Amino acid sequence: MTLFALKMAWRETRAAWRHFLYFLICIAVGVGALTGVSLFGTQVDQAVTKEARSLLGGDLEIRLTRQISAEGRAVLDSLHDRGVIATHISELIAMAANASFPTAGRPTQIIELKAVEPQYPLYGSLRLEPDEKLGNLLRPQARACPDHPCFGVVVEESLLIRMGLTVGDRLKIGQGRFVITGVVRTEPDRVANMFSLGPRVFISQEGLHEAELIKVGSRIRERYLLKLPDSLSAESLLYELRGRLASDAARVTGYRDAQPQLKRSVEQLTRYLGLIGLTALFVGGAGVATSVHAFVREKLATIAILKTIGADSPTIIGTYVLQAVGLGLMGSAVGLFIGVLLYQGLPWVFTALISSALLDQLGFSESRLFLSPAPFLKGLTLGVLSSLLFTLWPLLTIRDVKPAWIFRRDVDPFRPLDHPATVRWRMFGKTFDKAGLLAFLGIGIGLTLLSMWQAGSWKIGALFIFSFAVAVLLLGLSARLALFSLKKWSHPQYLPLRQAVGNIKRPGNQVTGITIAVGMGVMVMTTVALVERALLDQMNESRPTDSPSFFFIDIQPDQAEEFAALLRARSGDRAPQLTPLVRARISALKGVPITIDAMSEREDRQEQSADKEEARKNWFLSREYALTFLQDLPKDNTIVRGEWWKPGQAFATPLISLEEDAAKQLGLEIGDSVEFDIQGTPVSGEVRSIRHVEWGNFSTNFYMIFSPGALDGAPHTYVATVRVPPSEEVALQQAVVSSFPNVTAINVGDVLGSFAQVVDRLSLAIQAVALFCVLSGSLVMAAALAATRYRRLYESLILKALGATRGVLAQTFALEYALLGALGGLSGILLASALSWAALSLIFDLGWSLQPLILVWSLFATMALTTMVGFLSTYRILGQPPLSVLRHE
Amino acid sequence: MAGLDRPTIGSIELDGTDITTLSEVEMARFRREKIGYIFQSFHLIPTLTAIENVMVPLELSGARDTDRRAADLLTAVGLSDRMGHYPVQLSGGEQQRVAVARAFACRPPILLADEPTGNLDSATGSQIIDLLLSLHRDHGTTLVLVTHDHALAASMQRVVALRDGRVESDSLFASALPSDLLVSQGNAE
Structure with a gap:
């Protein structure tokens, strides 16, 4: 019977393929959407896995938010004897000024600065113009700056465009003078991020030293990338370093965990895009059902003749099911081509989300010839199964076509209830057709399983x-x-x-x-x-009408007064507010210590955790906090439990006011103790109040606020906000960069x-x-x-x-x-x-x-x-x- | 009695089987094995060629060598040169010959012919009747033929006349028939 069904399915398709044009296109469109999205997701995932070492920059990465201690340095030096090659990278936000202009009125630009050593990169490759070694381009450039020493700097092209510069022009970053010696096209280990505050600028570590940007409490990311000899296990060294560098609050990660943010973002995005693709496939399924329904109507005579000459309903349904599967396969095959076209277009859309250089790095620009077979197989399977599920219902009506219909064509051929083949079930006082009910359930379960498969959850x-x-x-x-x-x-x-x-x-x-x-x-x-x-x-x-135009960060305590004076003069604000800021991590909660080892593991778990609540909890535990100490409750903050300290109140122990979500996630209540590690020094306080914060108010908001005096002596910087008319923004930014080269101006607009x-x-x-x-x-x-x-x-x-x-x-x-x-x-x-x-x-x-x-x-x-x-x-x-x-x- | 519909009351016994009690699948098998059908409007499957139309009942019954057997049948009805043609490419007479070949493909013991010459000119009609009678003669197949054609009915061995759904006469001699109503049956056993 199967052979007969196969032969008949082929004969019917051969004769009536035009009827199935919509069937084919509906399936092709749905499968195309799914395959395109799936190909993109798989490609990113595979490329990230394949390029993991270059994306991390090494076999292991050690990350710190402050400069490494002498003990930490000694630990790194000791690795040299074990054949480990290490390179040091410092990343920070800074301001660059066009040095060709006179000091007043120099065009300025916020930049993402990366200071490297000559060994960089340990893995992967930088694409530079001119095609020279990065180390050579970043060396001191005696010929270009005859009057005073300067270093070479390699910049992203967007900096040249934004500042109207060309290679050979000069820049001032911090106190250092630089000459642009090249353009960076791709950078292997740039962290994939949706937001970028400014173009990338490479300088040497010596150049960074010359710029004098790193002060106590400066916002910086220190990275040490390690290349291990084959004899050394990355896994064991990872745990060893987590232990030995615990006092530096260092994060140690392996290359397998490279770009977790990118992986997660792409995974989530492709999951939801995939579900939209599945919607397209299911909507197309309605077209498939319509086509098949119309086809069965047209085929009534053939069905009746087949029944007359001895074919039973299951054989005829089997024939058309086989035909549907065949057509589903053809439609899906066409869909795969559409998918490849969509896949070619998607990275362009993604370039604003993750840096285009990273997409180049992942192989999306020139050599996208390798296509993974898994998305194709998945697309084919989803297409064929959907065709099957959506054709089943209209094909069931074949059971109701009576052979005698060929004699009496004027009557409705579909009169299911008096059909002897219909086995009926009585449930809830109603009669149901058994096969129809089973098919309905089967279709429902089938579509649910397809959705779960596509969603991956x-x-x-x-x-x-x-x-x-x-x-x-x-x-x-x-x-x-x-x-x-x-x-x-x-x-x-x-x-x-x-x-x-x-x-x-x-x-x-x-x-x-x-x-x-x-x-x-x-x-x-x-x-x-x-x-x-x-x-x-x-x-x-x-954005309130009085929302600030600028956030200024990394203002040193000795610059605070002068900085406030500048803001007063430029903005007309009589009392510009400078808020002290101390960077710290939680080291103990309610007297229970949280070790860095545990924190690193927590961070790993946070990256892998599917449970949002769990991930959020871990984030609160392991993140670096910006603490402040204030006399008055900041605006748009309301106390929900406990009380804010009174003016002139004396504090026996430091008191803390906690944001309500942080309190919930950390499991803290009024009276609980929290201990922070502030650059190696433990400072503990008692929770006195819990606040509700309006995070969207464009002010400096804090999770943790200490009582005045609690953080005296702790290394701190200031942040300032100011509002100026748009026409004054450029002038203010230039004035700040000129007088305070280490201060970074972030333009809110x-x-x-x-x-x-x-x-x-x-x-x-x-x-x-x-x-x-x-x-x-x-x-x-x-x-x-x-x-x-x-x-x-x-x-x-x-x-x-x-x-x-x-x-x-x-x-x-x-x-x-x-x-x-x-x-x-x-x-x-x-x-x-x-x-x-x-x-x-x-x-x-x-x-x-x-x-x-x-x-x-x-x-x-x-x-x-x-x-x-x-x-x-x-x-x-x-x-x-x-x-x-x-x-x- | 064709097994294509079910009576509202009563039963139908065909070749020793009460076909009113059969399930749909059993009924389909019964039709496949016992009855061959020839219709006034031929009812060939339009999407299949002549030979494929003849192959269908053979394939349904699980026979082997279906294309050779179908070709032999078409040759026997004089269509050896029209095997690859679709129904629309055949004349009425040719289509009816394909229908005869299809009806006889599985050598059923009963052939039911519903006005087999109704849509044909008289010469072609005669050829078809000769073909049916030769099948009856050579293979011992029971031929049940429905017709309004008196002359054709008169050439049969047993004739049952129906009027308004009721049997009016049942005779072994066609001459006893009312002149306006006829159902003819060849080969009284």
Whole structure:
């Protein structure tokens, strides 16, 4: 029987492949979206694993937030004897000034400075222009600076563009003078980050020393990269160093954990993009079901003949199931090509999210020839299984076709209830068709399993399929409601409108299917647009009118007074606020010590932890805190438990005011003790109050605030905020860099700008994949219209025979398709509003507001799309002469 | 009695089997093994070639060498040069000959022919009747033929006349028939 089914499936496909064009395209589009996303995710993952050593910069990395102690230095020196090669890298944010200008009015730019030693990089390669060794380019440049000594500096091209410089021009960084000797194109170990405060600038360690940027309490990241001999195990040395460098609060990581942030971000992004791709596939599934349903209707005679000559229903269903699987395979194969095209486009979208240099490093620029087979296999499997699941239901109707139908074609061939093959179950007082019920359950379970597989998590997969089902249900209900209302509507006078409405509400209409398919695409696209708009609005609206223009960091205590004077003079603010800042880590909670070993492990766990709560707890335990000590409660802070210290209060022990989330995650209550390690010195305090902080108020906010005097003597710097009119921003920044070269000026507007760019690109990436849902929805509509093509043709020709012009018919079609679009669009935007509300309030903790412009735009775009799709599917009908069909009657 | 539909009351016994009690799958097997059908409108599967149409019942019954056997059958009905043609490429007579070859492919003991010449001109109709009678004669197949053609009915061995769904006469001699109603059956056993 299987052989017969195979042969028949081939014969039927050979003869009727045109009928399955929509089937093929629907599957191809869905599989394309899934494969494209999956290929990108896999490529990043594999490249990160393959390039792990270059991405970390070594076999092991030691990271500190302050300069290493003499003991720590000795530990590193001792490694030399064991054949370990080490190189030292310092990374910090700084300001660069164009030294070609006179001191006053020099253009300035915030930069990400990286000071390296000649051995750098130990693994991977830097791409530089000119193609010389980095060490040579960073050496002192006696010829370029005859008047005073200067070092070479290699910069990212964006610095040259922003400051209008070229190679050979001079820069002042801190107190040091530099000449630009080259441009860096790719850098192996740059940490993937969505946000970058400024362009990368390479200098030598000697150059950094010359710049005099590193002061006590300066914000710096010290990295030591180690290259191990083959004889030494990275794993054992990692644990050894964690122990030996504990007093330096050093983080030691292995190359296997390189770029955890990148891995996690890409994994999450591809997971959610994949689910949008799956939505496209499932929406396309409706097109598949429509095509198969129409096909079965056309094949009634063949099915009846086959039954007459001895084929039973299971054999015939088996034949068409095999055909569906074959077609699913073909559609999926086409989808794989679409996937490769999408995959080629996705990295471009991602360049704003992770540095483009990193994408180059991962092999996305030139040599993307190697494609992993796993995403292809997954795409094929998902495509074939979806085809199978979505065709099963319409194919079940084959059971109801009676062989005697070939004698009596005027009766409805599908009358399932009197069929002897239908075994019925009685449940809840109702009769159910056993095979139908089993198939329904099977399809439901199948789609759930596919979702879980794609999501890579049973929880997210189940949530996805549940949400999908709810959306389908709501869209279906709204279609029914609209149909009900249309039926109540008295016949319009205008003939094309009357015909259009009649077409929509006639028996056997496809309105529900079209509304679900079109509405789903509209819902996804509009939700993304609504969330993006809300995020950007939040950013602009929540910025108070008195929010600062600049954050200044790394102001040294001996510069504080002079700095405040400068701000007073430049901004007109009589009492500019400078807030002291001390960097520290928690060393004990309620008297229980937290060792650095435990912290490193916690950090590892945090990176691997799937549990958000657990990860957040670990983050609070292991992060570096910026502490401050203040007399008054900062603005937008409210005490929720305990009390703030009184003016002039004397403190027997240091008191701490704790932010409420930190208190919750650390499990701290009023009266508990917390001990901090401040650059090697333990300082402990008692929790006196717990505060609620408005984090979005654009002020300097703190998790931990100590009572005045508690941190006296601790190495600290100041941060300052100031508001100046936009026209004064450049002048103020130049004045600060000129007088205080070690102070970094962070322009709030620029940071918000780059955040907006990230949101914009992220939204673009999601919408690129969501576009596949819209495409699937359009295909489903086209498939549904194609299924009713003959009926449409027949009616049009009768109307033509009665005197209707082509114009009247075109108007009828346009109105019908626009009405269908309005229905799908309206349902879609309503659901999108609900979904965006849920996303904003549950995920982003933001308020929702009506965005009429986006909603109206979405509605009209949908109507335009459905009108276009409808016309493309049926325009040929308009030109048919009446006799061509009526003659056959 | 064709086993294509079910009676609302009563039972039908065919070749010793009460076909009203059979399940759908058993019924399909019964049709496959016992009955060959020939229709007025031929009812060939339009997407299959002539030879494929004949191969279908053989394949359904799990027979081997189906293409050779189908080719032999088509040769026997005089269509050796039309095997690869689709139904739309064949004349009415040729289509009906393919239908006869298909009906006889599994050598069923009963052949049911519903107005087999109704859509054919008289010369082609005669050829088809000759073909059916030769199958009956050469293979001992029971031929049940439904027709409005008096002359054709008169050439049969047993004739049952129906009017408004009721049997009006059942005779071994065609001459006893009412002139306007006829159901003919060849080969009274």
